[in-house]
Amino acid sequence: MSEMGVAAAxxxxxxxxxxxxxxxxxxxxxxxxxxxxxxxxxxxPGGLVLALLGASVLPAAAGAAGLPVLRRVRLAREARRERExxxxxxxxxxxxxxxxxxxxxxxGEALLLAAHESGGLGEAQSAVLAAARFGxxxxxxxxxxxxxxxxxxxxxxxxxxxxxxxxxxxxxxxLDRLEGALRAQRDQRADLRAQLAGAxxxxxxLAGLPVLGLLLGTALGTDPLRVLxxxxxxxxxxxxxxxxxxxxxxxxxxxxRGAEAT
Numbered sequence: 001m002s003e004m005g006v007a008a009a010x011x012x013x014x015x016x017x018x019x020x021x022x023x024x025x026x027x028x029x030x031x032x033x034x035x036x037x038x039x040x041x042x043x044x045p046g047g048l049v050l051a052l053l054g055a056s057v058l059p060a061a062a063g064a065a066g067l068p069v070l071r072r073v074r075l076a077r078e079a080r081r082e083r084e085x086x087x088x089x090x091x092x093x094x095x096x097x098x099x100x101x102x103x104x105x106x107x108g109e110a111l112l113l114a115a116h117e118s119g120g121l122g123e124a125q126s127a128v129l130a131a132a133r134f135g136x137x138x139x140x141x142x143x144x145x146x147x148x149x150x151x152x153x154x155x156x157x158x159x160x161x162x163x164x165x166x167x168x169x170x171x172x173x174x175l176d177r178l179e180g181a182l183r184a185q186r187d188q189r190a191d192l193r194a195q196l197a198g199a200x201x202x203x204x205x206l207a208g209l210p211v212l213g214l215l216l217g218t219a220l221g222t223d224p225l226r227v228l229x230x231x232x233x234x235x236x237x238x239x240x241x242x243x244x245x246x247x248x249x250x251x252x253x254x255x256x257r258g259a260e261a262t
Contacts, residue, residue, distance in 0.1 A: 055226075056225075056230065079149070082150065086149070086151045087153065089120040089122065089151075090151055090153040091179055092118040093118040093157070094153070094175050094178050095118075095175075097157075097175055100113050101171050108138075115129055121154075123148070124141070124145030124148070124151075127145070128142060139159070139161050139162040142157055143158050153178070156181070156182070157175070160174035160175055160178055189260075193260060200253065203253060203256070204249070207248070
């Protein structure tokens, strides 16, 4: 086999492996993005590998600089999961509370049982339950509890409670409608996130195409890492390309996040 044939085979193998890895980890890599928009972080391990391969400290320094970015991404992901957990707990609270009221319990007693069973009040549970137990302002306590991210559904519960107490309306019926509305809103967000996952993963995959270029250059024997890290023109191209890559990825993901927020 000729040298060009060997090079072509290496390029095809590298491209196939890279594309397979991209398709399988697209969603995971999408989570490694800046919470407010940014570039994909390689992290210290990737920086050390590139530093060894390219005989330069620049990749290692870039990997170290990416630590705050990765920390921000992790915190944003944890905050999103906490919001979703609170939202699910509020939905469960409405369902259990409606069942307890329908079973004939007084609203205050039903709230005590439902809160302990569902955990929908979270950190504000003691204040809300104290108001329910000792005749306090339960709607106000629920309004304060709804200020936590993900617990906004408690505003609806406070409104249902106030209407039921002031006008004698059926609390269980209002809670059923509130639970249905919160579930529909949650399902709509989940469907939208699933539909946008493809666009997000595609943006991240396209941002990784320069890696394929490096593999291609290496397979052809041009040593692109040496050119990029040890020549003035290469460093200039690396800087400009990195900035353009970051801006393009940030813009694409900003569009996706804007669609998620609507």
